[in-house]
Structures are given as C-alpha cells and as structure tokens.
Amino acid sequence: MEAENPYAAPATPPALPKDDIARQLGGIQYPLTLSFKILALASQATVTDANGQVVLYTKQKLFKFREHVQIFTDKSQSTLLAEIRTKKIIDWSARYVSTDADGREIGSVGRRGWRSIWKAHYEVFNPGDDRVDFSIHEENAWAKVMDSLLGELPVIGMFTGYFFHPSYLAGRAGGAPAMRLTKQPAFFEGKFKVEKLTDLTPREELNLFLSFLMLVLLERRRG
Numbered sequence: 001m002e003a004e005n006p007y008a009a010p011a012t013p014p015a016l017p018k019d020d021i022a023r024q025l026g027g028i029q030y031p032l033t034l035s036f037k038i039l040a041l042a043s044q045a046t047v048t049d050a051n052g053q054v055v056l057y058t059k060q061k062l063f064k065f066r067e068h069v070q071i072f073t074d075k076s077q078s079t080l081l082a083e084i085r086t087k088k089i090i091d092w093s094a095r096y097v098s099t100d101a102d103g104r105e106i107g108s109v110g111r112r113g114w115r116s117i118w119k120a121h122y123e124v125f126n127p128g129d130d131r132v133d134f135s136i137h138e139e140n141a142w143a144k145v146m147d148s149l150l151g152e153l154p155v156i157g158m159f160t161g162y163f164f165h166p167s168y169l170a171g172r173a174g175g176a177p178a179m180r181l182t183k184q185p186a187f188f189e190g191k192f193k194v195e196k197l198t199d200l201t202p203r204e205e206l207n208l209f210l211s212f213l214m215l216v217l218l219e220r221r222r223g
Helices: 020-025 141-151 202-222
Strands: 032-037 043-048 054-060 068-072 080-085 095-100 105-111 121-125 134-138 167-172 177-183 189-196
Touching: 020 080, 020 202, 032 202, 068 202, 080 202, 095 202, 105 202, 121 202, 134 202, 167 202, 177 202, 189 202
Parallel strands: none
Antiparallel strands: 032 043, 032 189, 043 054, 054 068, 068 080, 080 095, 095 105, 105 121, 121 134, 134 167, 167 177, 177 189
C-alpha cells in the first residue's frame, strides 16, 4: 500500500472564510427592488430581492442622510451591515465613504463635478486608491427632467412615475456594464429596480449598490 505523501496538496482545497458581507449577499436573487416611503416622517428605504425577501434596510431621522447612513440586514435593525459617511457638507464633489460593521472600507462614491448638473455622473472607487473603478451615468437625461418638472404639478405629479423612468448605468472604467438602476411605476413612494449585469466580488457588489443608494438620495434633493 502506497504511503500518503504528507506534503501533497489536498484533493479538495479548503473553502476560504467568508466575511459578513459575503454571507449576507450569498443567495440574493436579482433584480432587487429599492423602495423609499416618500410621505414617511422619517426617511427610510427597504431593499427586497426577486423572491420578496428583505435583504437591506435603512432608516434615518429627517435630514440626517447627508451625514450618516446606517444599513441593516432587515427591518429589526438588529444587525448592522454597513455605514456611509462624509466629512464634507453636500456639494458638487463630496465623496461618500462606505464601511462595513467593523469599520473596514468598502468603497466610496462622488459626483463628477459640473458634469453632473444636467446629467447625473458619479464615480465609484474601491478602497486603497483614487483610481476610478466604476462610472455611473444617467442613460436618458430627459426622462429625469420631465419626471422632476411634472412631478411638482398638482394632481399631474401623482402620475409622472408611470410615464417617465430615469435609469442609471454603472460600468467598469473603460469596460462592460456592471449594474443598472431604473425608476419603477409607484404611487406615494420612490421605487427602483436594480439589475446586476456581470460578475462582481461581494464587496464590489455592495459598493456599487450603496453608491446607487446615495445617488438616489442626492438626486431626490436636486429634484
């Protein structure tokens, strides 16, 4: 009988440990639905997957989104998944940094200066450098303009969400599309569909999603 070689590589490599983000995102079925309660006294957002399961939840006091957003794994708010902070007052080029529950950076997102006045353009960064890893741009600027203008009109504004659906596409710098966010028809709430278009690491996936979350919050303030 041949002796077993103690230095030989194992037939099946041991599984690498997953961090909390990988465990939370494992098994999530796209597309995701991001919903904001427009008339709620406190700003809140719920994210459900294609099976209707709540996968992310955030709730903040009024006007606190600009300084600190906490993202939980469900509505009980018992498990913190990530946080988003900025040290600057909101302007055309503020950077919003997301971290996990242990304070490790997930990534950051910033609006692309004056290029974003009429058509939204954001840049997403992975941790560790200032090289743009993903770019987010508005696919049809006129859809957002009409949605914003008519949304301010009495009665008519209640129905604009059924006719105009702004969408935002994220792609790797110089590469293929990675994720898309599209506004959906809804009464008395902001509702968006999030589609994943390519393979991403768990932290890239969450970084892009949190970037979309901040984009929606910022674009809502701009009208």
